[in-house]
Amino acid sequence: MILGTVRGNIVSTINHPFYNGKKMLIVEKEDFAGKPGGYLIAIDGGVNAGPGERVLVVDEGNSARQIVKDDKAPLRSIIIGIVDRVDVEA
Amino acid sequence: MFLGRVMGTLTPCQVYPGLEGVPMLWIQPLDKQGNPKGDPVVACDSTRMAGTGELIYYEAAREAALALDPWFVPVDHAIIGIVDELHNVP
Numbered sequence: 001m002i003l004g005t006v007r008g009n010i011v012s013t014i015n016h017p018f019y020n021g022k023k024m025l026i027v028e029k030e031d032f033a034g035k036p037g038g039y040l041i042a043i044d045g046g047v048n049a050g051p052g053e054r055v056l057v058v059d060e061g062n063s064a065r066q067i068v069k070d071d072k073a074p075l076r077s078i079i080i081g082i083v084d085r086v087d088v089e090a
Numbered sequence: 091m092f093l094g095r096v097m098g099t100l101t102p103c104q105v106y107p108g109l110e111g112v113p114m115l116w117i118q119p120l121d122k123q124g125n126p127k128g129d130p131v132v133a134c135d136s137t138r139m140a141g142t143g144e145l146i147y148y149e150a151a152r153e154a155a156l157a158l159d160p161w162f163v164p165v166d167h168a169i170i171g172i173v174d175e176l177h178n179v180p
Binding site (some may be wrong): 002007008009010011012013014015016019024026028039040041042051052061072073075076077 | 091092093098121122136137139140147149150151152153154156157161168170171173174175176177178179
């Protein structure tokens with residue numbers, strides 16, 4: 001799983017039927033030290049994440065398809081949690 | 091999923107069974123602000139509606155194969171949808 005911050009969203013009308021009505025968010029990934037690097041577009045897995053929030057993203061296809069209960073969904077990244085706090089011991 | 095810009099089309103004369111008639115487009119990967127990043131790739135278009143110059147989002151790896159009909163054809167990038175609006179927060 002990946003830790004990241006929601007940095008925006010995408011609006012789309014012409015898309016694969018699976019993505020109809022799905023909330024698509026731009027997530028900026030962060031590394032162990034909290035340094036941002038790279039991004040991905042993930043759908044919201046029912047946690048209602050919004051811009052600025054720190055989220056937990058599953059970036060693996062089989063797990064994502066299991067969450068949406070659709071084994072033919074062309075999906076890899078899904079937001080499964082909102083992070084309150086991260087503790088790192090040096 | 092990632093953002094991309096359609097740069098052109100590609101017409102193969104021989105394709106693997108299942109890929110006949112599937113549009114293939116050159117796409118330039120973009121960063122989250124929409125600036126070019128990385129080398130262009132060829133992607134199959136699952137919407138069948140994307141054209142040159144359009145902002146799209148695409149799926150990479152195994153999930154790309156699930157987006158097309160017939161599904162599970164040998165592709166590694168597929169356009170999932172066309173972006174109408176892109177919202178970024180700093």
